[in-house]
């Protein structure tokens with residue numbers, strides 16, 4: 001008798017608890033997305049370079065915001081994001097915001113726009129630098145990471161550089177003082193590209209070293225892409241915070257449910 005009841009209770013509690021226990025897994029967003037994999041490739045598998053965003057890493061987001069302000073904001077806007085919201089989300093104090101991140105003449109309540117005469121931009125680059133609010137969502141953060149690491153010298157273009165991820169890119173290699181300048185040695189004509197397609201690179205050759213080591217440059221780009229991913233969806237920070245509370249609640253709740261079950265069944269045994 002009592003075993004049957006226990007068994008039924010077992011089924012019941014599994015049915016009840018399974019969805020509750022699985023819920024946090026389903027709620028956890030792309031944060032758990034695949035990691036990059038190691039191993040020395042035959043070619044430079046730049047198509048496999050991964051941004052490995054850490055949206056919960058506030059220090060990285062702060063560094064990324066500073067990178068963006070110093071190296072990108074002169075050409076690119078983030079037109080849905082206000083300076084003050086960014087400062088609040090990333091834990092940047094007001095005085096630091098004003099000193100380091102606000103362009104001259106801008107107010108904290110302003111959206112992050114560029115004051116760049118359109119006609120000039122078109123004359124200089126042949127096209128307008130796009131607003132970058134949604135770039136990590138439309139093309140993926142790995143793409144942006146590959147783009148920022150994908151510049152190589154190419155005398156045949158107006159900018160004297162080209163880009164692996166965006167062949168013929170009109171954007172100049174604005175980070176070359178940090179990264180250095182590299183030449184790409186391409187595989188024989190007809191070689192087939194990596195998984196993502198695009199040019200097959202046999203190796204890079206350093207033309208001029210940059211002020212950052214390759215590891216530091218990678219970290220710089222990672223932080224910048226991390227920030228752009230935040231800017232594409234600022235509410236994901238709050239959602240991540242919320243997720244932790246949901247998981248904690250479920251754990252505590254499971255504990256209570258178990259205690260309660262034990263209490264109820266104490267007399268039956």
Ligand code: HEC
Nearest residue numbers: 071072075125127128129130135144166168169170171174
């Ligand atoms: C001097 C102006 C200038 C600066 C500074 C600049 N960019 Fe650009 N950027 C451009 C232009 C122009 C384009 C358009 C390129 C094209 O479509 O060929 C562009 C395009 C892009 C794109 C879109 C690529 C695509 O696939 O459409 C990304 C991403 C980007 N820039 C990121 C950055 C980041 C990050 C920084 C700062 C590290 C930066 N840019 C700094 C001018 C600039």
